[in-house]
Every structure is written in structure tokens, then in C-alpha cells.
Amino acid sequence: MTLHSPYTAWEGDTVHGRRAVLTSVGVQLDRLFARVADAPRHVIETGLDMTGEVPGRLHGRFPSIDGDWFGVVNYEIGYADGRAQKVYLVDQLVPFDVLRLRERPKRR
Numbered sequence: 001m002t003l004h005s006p007y008t009a010w011e012g013d014t015v016h017g018r019r020a021v022l023t024s025v026g027v028q029l030d031r032l033f034a035r036v037a038d039a040p041r042h043v044i045e046t047g048l049d050m051t052g053e054v055p056g057r058l059h060g061r062f063p064s065i066d067g068d069w070f071g072v073v074n075y076e077i078g079y080a081d082g083r084a085q086k087v088y089l090v091d092q093l094v095p096f097d098v099l100r101l102r103e104r105p106k107r108r
Helices: none
Strands: 010-013 017-020 023-028 052-063 069-078 086-095 099-101
Touching: 023 069, 052 086, 052 099
Parallel strands: none
Antiparallel strands: 010 017, 023 052, 023 099, 052 069, 069 086
């Protein structure tokens, strides 16, 4: 299921089914989950790795009353210990300033 926004782009048709167009983005976790300056650190080796950029799939947009834009994004956050399992986040409202458009690989 996909969260519908007034700005969601769709592909397909009523015969074969419609689906939201997914745009590849990078989600900058350092900016999205910025730590308070001088906050003490308590390292938890099995905790979530909230640093760097992770791949995401943008499929909707909403403006705020102040004119800021938020994307509806699905993305995954990994664990600091490197395990294969990840936390999968669906339909998250994310400020556009923490998103980076990723180029699709060219087909040969």
C-alpha cells in the first residue's frame, strides 16, 4: 500500500494496475537525525547506525503551510554491528533538504 499525496505520480493503467512512480533518492541520516551539539555519547554496538546516506524510494510529496516540502519515502536503516537485517521504514515524511536525487543505472 502506498500513501497517496496530491503530488504522487502514477504509472500503468486500470487494466494492468496502477502503481506509484518510485524515484531513487539518498536519505542523509546525519541531517535527518541530527544530534544535539555536545550531547554525551553512549555507544551501543548493537544500535542503529544513524550516520551517512542510505538509499530510499520517494513516492509522494506534501508542502507545509510555510512552503517547505516533505517527501514520502521508504528507506532502510542498518545496525552498527553490520548484521544483514535492517529496519524498514515505510511512508515516512522526510524534509526535502535531507534527500538527494540518485541517478538510475543506465540499461544496456
